Amino acid sequence: AQSVAQPEDQVNVAEGNPLTVKCTYSVSGNPYLFWYVQYPNRGLQFLLKYITGDNLVKGSYGFEAEFNKSQTSFHLKKPSALVSDSALYFCAVRDSGNTDKLIFGTGTRLQVFP
Amino acid sequence: GAVVSQHPSWVICKSGTSVKIECRSLDFQATTMFWYRQFPKQSLMLMATSNEGSKATYEQGVEKDKFLINHASLTLSTLTVTSAHPEDSSFYICSALGLAGSTDTQYFGPGTRLTVL
Numbered sequence: 001a002q003s004v005a006q007p008e009d010q011v012n013v014a015e016g017n018p019l020t021v022k023c024t025y026s027v028s029g030n031p032y033l034f035w036y037v038q039y040p041n042r043g044l045q046f047l048l049k050y051i052t053g054d055n056l057v058k059g060s061y062g063f064e065a066e067f068n069k070s071q072t073s074f075h076l077k078k079p080s081a082l083v084s085d086s087a088l089y090f091c092a093v094r095d096s097g098n099t100d101k102l103i104f105g106t107g108t109r110l111q112v113f114p
Numbered sequence: 115g116a117v118v119s120q121h122p123s124w125v126i127c128k129s130g131t132s133v134k135i136e137c138r139s140l141d142f143q144a145t146t147m148f149w150y151r152q153f154p155k156q157s158l159m160l161m162a163t164s165n166e167g168s169k170a171t172y173e174q175g176v177e178k179d180k181f182l183i184n185h186a187s188l189t190l191s192t193l194t195v196t197s198a199h200p201e202d203s204s205f206y207i208c209s210a211l212g213l214a215g216s217t218d219t220q221y222f223g224p225g226t227r228l229t230v231l
Contacts, residue, residue, distance in 0.1 A: 032218060043120070043207050043222040044158075051218060090157065094218070100146055100211055102220060104157045 002027045004093050006105035013081045014113050021076040021108045023091030032094035033074040034102065035065055037087045044090060050074060061085070081112045117141050118210050120223035127198055128231055135193045135226045137208030143188035144210035148220060149181075152205045164191050198230045 003026045013019045025031055032051050036044035048059025055067045065076045076089060089108050095101040117140040127133050137147055146165050150158040162183050164170040170183035180202075182194040191210075195202055205227050209220040 034219070036222070041205075041225070041227065043118075043224040044209075046116075046219060046221060049219060099163065100218075100220075101148070101160060101163065106157045 002093060002095060002103055004091050004103055004105040006089075006091055006108045008108050009106075010109045010111060012111045012113065015083050016080050019078050019081040019085070019110065019112070021089050021091075021110060023074045023076065023105060024072050025074060025091075025093045026072065027093055031074075033065075033067065034092045034094070035059065035063070035074075035076050036090045036092065038090065038107075039087050047076070047089075081110075083112045083114050086110055086112045116212065116219075116221040118208065118221050118223040120206075120208055120226050122226060123224060124227040124229075126229045126231065129199050130197055132194055132196045133198055133228060135195075135206055135208075135228075137191045137193070137210070137223050139189045139210040139212075139221075142210075142212045144191075144212060145188065146211040147185060147191040148209045148211075149183060149191075149193050150207045150209070152207060152225075154205075158207065161193075195228065198228070200230045203228055203230045 005024045034049045035047040038044050047063050048057050050057045050067045058064045063078050067074050091105040092102040119138045121136045149161045152158050160173050161176045162170045162172045164183045164185035166185045166188050172178045185191040205225050207225045209222040
């Protein structure tokens with residue numbers, strides 16, 4: 001069965017420090033991987049995706065993610081965190097069946113302290 | 115680009131009434147739209163997938179007679195919660211897949227907070 005795991009419920013980081021939000025996946029076939037961010041009482045905003053090509057994917061707001069096939073991971077990173085990055089982050093993988101559905105992780109709350 | 119809107123952003127209704135939520139893709143045509151439900155501090159739960167001009171496909175456990183979905187055009191899908199009850203109170207979010215360009219990315223609306231009294 002396909003799944004996405006976000007092992008950390010919350011990540012705390014000081015402003016200016018690098019941040020990592022972890023995601024691992026389990027799919028059959030080649031994965032289509034996504035990161036979304038959700039601010040309070042808002043929908044999800046698309047950050048970045050990996051479909052094929054370079055393992056390091058750059059996205060919005062200075063975020064990037066590294067696809068690691070051997071470790072089945074797709075961790076989200078940012079070199080220098082901002083207080084405004086504090087939000088809920090979701091990793092997702094597209095269902096490898098012909099449905100276009102997304103399978104979401106449980107979310108990780110990022111808290112950046114000034 | 116790839117903007118999705120939802121209306122209303124919040125609604126309060128009495129138990130037993132029906133509520134309609136609209137989801138529109140503003141600057142692209144969406145072949146497929148999705149409806150999700152999100153409980154506090156939880157992930158998104160897919161309710162159904164709607165394709166323009168055809169019946170929606172509901173996820174297991176979602177009552178299709180209670181959550182009516184219509185995808186009348188390539189830019190509009192509606193979710194009607196019929197005979198709403200307090201347990202239907204939730205945050206409902208739609209997303210859309212584009213017809214051209216990035217057809218592999220779902221773009222999400224801002225969500226609708228439904229409170230049933």
